Each structure stands twice: as structure tokens, then as C-alpha cells.
Amino acid sequence: QVQLVESGGGLVQAGGSLRLSCAASGRTFSNYAMGWFRQVPGKEREFVVLISRNGINTYYKDSVKGRFTISRDNAKNTVYLQMNSLKPEDTAVYYCAADLIYDVRRWNTGDAMDYWGKGTLVTVSS
DSSP: OEEEEEEOOEEEETTOOEEEEEEEEESOGGGSEEEEEEEOTTSOOEEEEEEOTTSOOEEEOGGGTTTEEEEEETTTTEEEEEEOSOOGGGOEEEEEEEESOOOHHHHHHOTTOSEEOOOEEEEEEO
16 A cells, blocks of 8 residues: 655645645555646546656646646655646646556546545635
8 A cells, every 4th residue: 555645735826836745655655656636626637747656757738847847756755746837727636646657648547546645735816
């Protein structure tokens, strides 16, 4: 089992920044590709970003490219999401996920992730 706990969400004005963290415990963190999804109540969950086990490869949803940056620290069992130039449409609950497989198509659907966190709310005011 892997437990994932997100933190860092909050209320920020448009144009501002937030840094989300996802702390993992349990099985070997470095074995897992990690990523972030988000969901607006009443809407489908959507993939945001993915990072490979060693942190070298990343893949971003087009709408966040250039604004969001994912990183990971395998020594600290933590993955981060730096979000800059936030927009009201970024408002959502952000979920951290872990999966043994780094595959963009698999992560785009998010249907078969091995583990999920409980989410952290990000609210961007206009």
C-alpha cells in the first residue's frame, strides 16, 4: 500500500502562485510514476501532469504548460506541483496519484491508477 497526502491548497488571486505537495508513505516511492489530476465538482476528473520515477520525464496538459511545474524528491518521498500565473479556471480539487506505469495514455484517462490521495482544494479568485 501507498498512502498519499496532499497539502498546499488554498485561496489565491488570479495571477498568483501556489505550491502543492504530495507526501507518500508505504512502498518504495521511487518505483512509482507520480502525477496530479484535478476535478471541479460536477465535472469529470482531468489529468494535469505526470512525472517519471526518476524525475527526468514529464508530461503536461496543454492548458498548464508554461505555468505549472512538477518535480519530485525521492529522498523525501514527495512530489510537488508549482503553480504560477493561476487562473480562475484552475480552481478545482487537486489529487495526487501514483502508478507503477509511466504511460501517457494510461495517465490521461486516470482510470487505473494504483493509488490516490484525498485531494486538496485550490481556489483562484478573479
